[in-house]
Amino acid sequence: MKTSFTVNIERIIAGGHGLAFYEGRATFVPFSVPGDRILIQQFEDRRHYLSAQSIRVVEASPHRVAAPCPYFGKCGGCDFQHMSYQRQLVSKKEILIDALKHIGKIDFPTSKVSLIPSPPLGYRNRLQLKIAYSGAEFSWGFFQHASHQVFAVENCLIASEELWRFLSSLQEVLKTSPLLRERPAQVEIFQGRPNQYLVELQIGAGELDLELLWKELQQSGLNWAGAGVSFFLSLPSGKALKISGEDFVWKKVGSLEYRVSRGSFFQVNDYLLERLRDCAVSGFSGKRVLDFYCGVGFFSLALAKNFEEVWAVEMNPSAVEDFQANVKHNQVANCTLFAQELRTFIQEQDSLLKGSDRSSSDGSGQRNGQPGVGHRCR
Secondary structure (H helix, E strand, O other): OOOOOEOOOOOOOOOOOOEEEEEOOOEEEEEOOOOHHHHHHEEEOOOOOEEEEEEEEOOOOOOEEEOOOOOOEOOOOOOOOEOHHHHHHHHHHHHHHHHHHOOOOOOOOOOOOOOOOOOOOOEEOOOEEEEEEEOOOEEEEEEOOOOOOOHHHHHHHHHHHHHHHHHHHHHHHOOOOHHHHOOEEEEEEEOOOOOOEEEEEEEOOOOOOOOHHHHHHHHHOOOOOOOOOEEEOOOOOOOOEEOOOOOOEEEEOOEEEEEOOOOOOOEEEHHHHHHHHHHHHOOOOOOEEEEEEEOOOOHHHHOOOOOEEEEOOOOOOHHHHHHHHHHHHOOOOOOEEEEEOOHHHHHHHHHHHHHOEEEEEOOOOOOEEEEEEOOOOO
């Protein structure tokens, strides 16, 4: 086989690589765009496919653009910023159709998948940043592309501007801690209502007295610049300590409000929250609807307006508590929560499930090897 060769990029696959073919073999090319003509200078032969390691763009696709983020290509957080936004949407649609066909074994017509655009930047309400030290110098960022090395960033363009502004005050608190320099850590931030944040500082391997770290951080003043902050410290063992605020934050979507606690899933794109929910629930009604992996009730509460009853299934303890609080807070009376594994629920309720009119799922369709939504309702 040649040491270098040229390929044409056909489409983007899950994970962000471009797909091309060389002598009949699938070839995966990073940071490529459909329509690119790429010279592959170095590659790895993975037996069933080729993985490009060093490339040069010979002829650029008309869909290739200059990435708006100065960190793109080194930071591993984003895969698509070198494509026009319209081409990003098309590629994501193709990835979805491919997953439905080859993983779900569902032949779903491409024409029935609608593209609903969002602003391409400033949309995320949640970030997870890796913390690193070089001597006494504090930095944080994301894993570098294709590695576990932390790539330091001073801004993230896909985070909401308000979220990143808050991060500057959080950084001042964390950088004063000598204890954090002794072990790996990461911080996860979720934005609820305006100026309201849920922060979890997750300490890596090694023993640490959380009470001692708490006192050390308190000495920094915990200055949140007027923000309402629920701040937690946690260890890999699961032990956690709250050091400020409530146990949760609230997120308002349309006429409904959702309580979100540490450990509970919530959709990350603020601009699409209401449209996503409306697309999933509008135009459907009936006697009973099933909401598998219902989380905090993002879809369930809205579905309750269109159906006589909602059966929701969730086993994550924090999400179960949030769901129950959200049903009460929003005065929804026709939701029944089954706090158990989906497989167990299906086995116990099999005969009754045949009378359900529709199913939905918030988040991933499969957890811990459990069946997804399609297992029961197709």
